[in-house]
Amino acid sequence: MGKSNINTKATTIFRQLILNIILPVVLAIIALAIYNNYSRTTAFKKFYHEKNQLVAYFIQNTLQQQDIALAIEEDNLDIRLEELSDSIVNFYMPGTRVDSMDLDEIQKSLGMNPVQEDIFIIDNNGVVVNTTFEPDLHMNVYDFGDDFRKYLENVQLADSFRSEKFTIENSTKKLRKFTYQPTKDGKYIVELGVYSVSANEVVESTKEILLDISSENRSIRKVDLFIGADPPFSFDSKADMSSDSVIIQNVFNKNQSISFEKAEDNGNLNYEYIYMKREDTELYKGAVIRIISDYSEDKAFVTRSLLNSILIFLITITVVIVLIYKKSKVITNPIKKLLNNVNRITAGNLNERADVEGNNEIARLSEKFNVMVIRLEDHYKNLEQKVKDRTAEISQKAAEIAEKNKDIEDSIRYAKRIQNAILPPNDFLKELFPASFILYKPKDIVSGDFYWSHRDEDNHMFAVVDCTGHGVPGAFMSIVGNDQLNYAVNVKGANNPGDIMNYLNEGVRQALRQRSGESAVRDGMDMTLISINYKKKKLNYAGAFNPVYVFREGELIELAVDRCAVGGFIDEDLFQFENREFDLLENDMIYIFSDGYVDQFGGPRGKKLKPKRFRAVLESVHKSKLDDQKEMLDQSILDWMGELEQVDDILLAGFKI
Numbered sequence: 001m002g003k004s005n006i007n008t009k010a011t012t013i014f015r016q017l018i019l020n021i022i023l024p025v026v027l028a029i030i031a032l033a034i035y036n037n038y039s040r041t042t043a044f045k046k047f048y049h050e051k052n053q054l055v056a057y058f059i060q061n062t063l064q065q066q067d068i069a070l071a072i073e074e075d076n077l078d079i080r081l082e083e084l085s086d087s088i089v090n091f092y093m094p095g096t097r098v099d100s101m102d103l104d105e106i107q108k109s110l111g112m113n114p115v116q117e118d119i120f121i122i123d124n125n126g127v128v129v130n131t132t133f134e135p136d137l138h139m140n141v142y143d144f145g146d147d148f149r150k151y152l153e154n155v156q157l158a159d160s161f162r163s164e165k166f167t168i169e170n171s172t173k174k175l176r177k178f179t180y181q182p183t184k185d186g187k188y189i190v191e192l193g194v195y196s197v198s199a200n201e202v203v204e205s206t207k208e209i210l211l212d213i214s215s216e217n218r219s220i221r222k223v224d225l226f227i228g229a230d231p232p233f234s235f236d237s238k239a240d241m242s243s244d245s246v247i248i249q250n251v252f253n254k255n256q257s258i259s260f261e262k263a264e265d266n267g268n269l270n271y272e273y274i275y276m277k278r279e280d281t282e283l284y285k286g287a288v289i290r291i292i293s294d295y296s297e298d299k300a301f302v303t304r305s306l307l308n309s310i311l312i313f314l315i316t317i318t319v320v321i322v323l324i325y326k327k328s329k330v331i332t333n334p335i336k337k338l339l340n341n342v343n344r345i346t347a348g349n350l351n352e353r354a355d356v357e358g359n360n361e362i363a364r365l366s367e368k369f370n371v372m373v374i375r376l377e378d379h380y381k382n383l384e385q386k387v388k389d390r391t392a393e394i395s396q397k398a399a400e401i402a403e404k405n406k407d408i409e410d411s412i413r414y415a416k417r418i419q420n421a422i423l424p425p426n427d428f429l430k431e432l433f434p435a436s437f438i439l440y441k442p443k444d445i446v447s448g449d450f451y452w453s454h455r456d457e458d459n460h461m462f463a464v465v466d467c468t469g470h471g472v473p474g475a476f477m478s479i480v481g482n483d484q485l486n487y488a489v490n491v492k493g494a495n496n497p498g499d500i501m502n503y504l505n506e507g508v509r510q511a512l513r514q515r516s517g518e519s520a521v522r523d524g525m526d527m528t529l530i531s532i533n534y535k536k537k538k539l540n541y542a543g544a545f546n547p548v549y550v551f552r553e554g555e556l557i558e559l560a561v562d563r564c565a566v567g568g569f570i571d572e573d574l575f576q577f578e579n580r581e582f583d584l585l586e587n588d589m590i591y592i593f594s595d596g597y598v599d600q601f602g603g604p605r606g607k608k609l610k611p612k613r614f615r616a617v618l619e620s621v622h623k624s625k626l627d628d629q630k631e632m633l634d635q636s637i638l639d640w641m642g643e644l645e646q647v648d649d650i651l652l653a654g655f656k657i
Contacts (some may be wrong), residue, residue: 464528
């Protein structure tokens with residue numbers, strides 16, 4: 001077993017060298033490799049994006065040059081086309097049925113080229129009702145999109161000749177120039193469509209430039225140009241846009257460029273759609289350049305570079321680990337010898353000493369270890385006797401503490417019997433208040449909350465008093481308060497809650513002899529005192545902070561009291577509590593209480609119950625039987641408290657009229 005432990009400890013040093021030296025270096029190199037690979041990949045993506053932007057810029061300039069060339073050709077055509085359109089509108093159409101007009105004869109009489117020039121008659125519904133170009137007869141041009149519909153509506157409103165720049169014809173996908181002019185009666189639009197050999201040569205030159213871009217750039221597979229957004233169509237009639245039509249439409253709608261990778265048979269291809277705004281045309285306000293790129297060769301180069309770096313790193317780290325393993329033997333062998341000595345000493349042989357060999361840190365460690373063993377042996381010899389002496393002393397102190405604790409607890413329990421003796425007897429309370437209950441839950445053995453009762457002819461009095469503090473201090477205060485209440489009614493002859501509390505206030509202050517000062521603490525009482533006259537259905541009440549709650553036909557009525565505690569400093573003015581009166585009705589439910597219920601911590605967040613929740617609890621139970629109310633209120637506070645401790649004395653009394 002000892003030999004196994006030695007081998008385990010020896011290999012642990014090697015592992016620590018690996019973990020503390022090699023592993024951080026490995027992690028740092030891996031992180032650097034990942035960062036370099038990420039940076040290189042990001043740089044490639046940025047390069048290709050910038051390259052595509054340059055291609056887009058080149059295409060845009062090419063289109064601008066194309067537009068200039070087409071504009072020159074358009075200027076030459078506009079004059080002739082306007083003359084032809086005026087002739088058709090002013091001389092041929094008046095008094096003639098549009099659908100039966102011989103447009104071929106009109107075309108011939110005007111000297112129009114039947115191959116290059118066509119006439120179209122469009123009604124207000126966008127339908128071609130007559131034309132020299134048979135494939136477009138009965139076609140609805142409004143199907144071209146809302147932009148074209150609005151364009152024709154503007155032509156009708158303008159009531160003048162309108163010439164559109166060269167555009168791609170929808171049915172033939174050839175470059176064609178169109179003009180529009182409304183008839184005199186506003187029911188039709190005369191549209192002229194003209195093909196231009198020169199214009200088509202310019203466009204074909206542009207298409208060849210697009211083809212040259214992909215052939216001269218190794219990474220670019222194809223470049224396509226899509227014109228118009230409603231709906232978009234390809235500048236190159238051979239371009240496939242069936243799979244990308246939704247994407248292209250989305251780019252047109254948002255006027256934003258997008259890019260993504262798409263898996264195909266030969267690998268992943270990068271699709272970039274670059275939006276280009278077209279400001280020199282009335283119908284087609286934008287274009288989308290689609291650049292399909294293949295980055296597979298560049299990605300393969302990055303991958304090969306990464307794999308080569310990993311291979312070199314693995315070979316290097318393997319050589320380093322082998323060297324560290326061999327060199328660690330120089331450290332581990334002396335430590336093995338020291339460990340053998342340590343194992344013998346830990347087995348209980350304190351006479352053993354470690355061998356001191358050489359003049360290095362391990363030799364110094366052995367010397368210090370021997371000094372420690374000598375001291376340990378001396379301490380061990382004295383330890384057992386000290387333990388016995390201390391154990392006997394602790395046992396004696398524990399017995400003394402237990403005896404004193406028992407005496408204190410017995411005294412407190414006796415104090416509880418005294419405190420219970422001053423509380424009104426249950427029989428007396430049932431006689432005064434037949435329909436009532438009292439929920440009384442002291443926090444400790446003795447309580448700082450107490451209740452008091454008195455009868456003055458038809459006036460049945462009851463008080464709930466919350467003295468400062470709880471436990472023994474609160475119990476002393478409760479005795480003072482009980483004596484002063486009895487003094488107020490029996491000696492002073494007070495017979496209403498306000499006067500009784502004023503005598504109580506004066507008596508408590510005199511009894512405690514409190515004086516104000518920087519270190520003074522105000523001892524006093526929060527309370528509620530009520531007097532019920534069952535015959536007259538009258539309620540007299542007074543209070544210090546704690547209000548009276550009355551539930552009447554399901555509605556809560558809160559009876560406010562004075563915001564001042566009973567008791568105070570001798571050198572302060574004596575506060576006068578106000579006696580208030582309230583008319584009662586049959587089945588009214590009255591509650592008075594201390595703040596222990598409201599201030600109890602609990603619930604899912606460990607917070608105070610607070611008055612709002614307390615009123616909700618009372619509202620939920622006030623229609624129940626009185627005994628059931630007491631049990632429900634007790635269970636409710638226990639559920640709210642959960643595993644938390646009770647923080648204050650709880651006193652709650654209910655009376656039904």
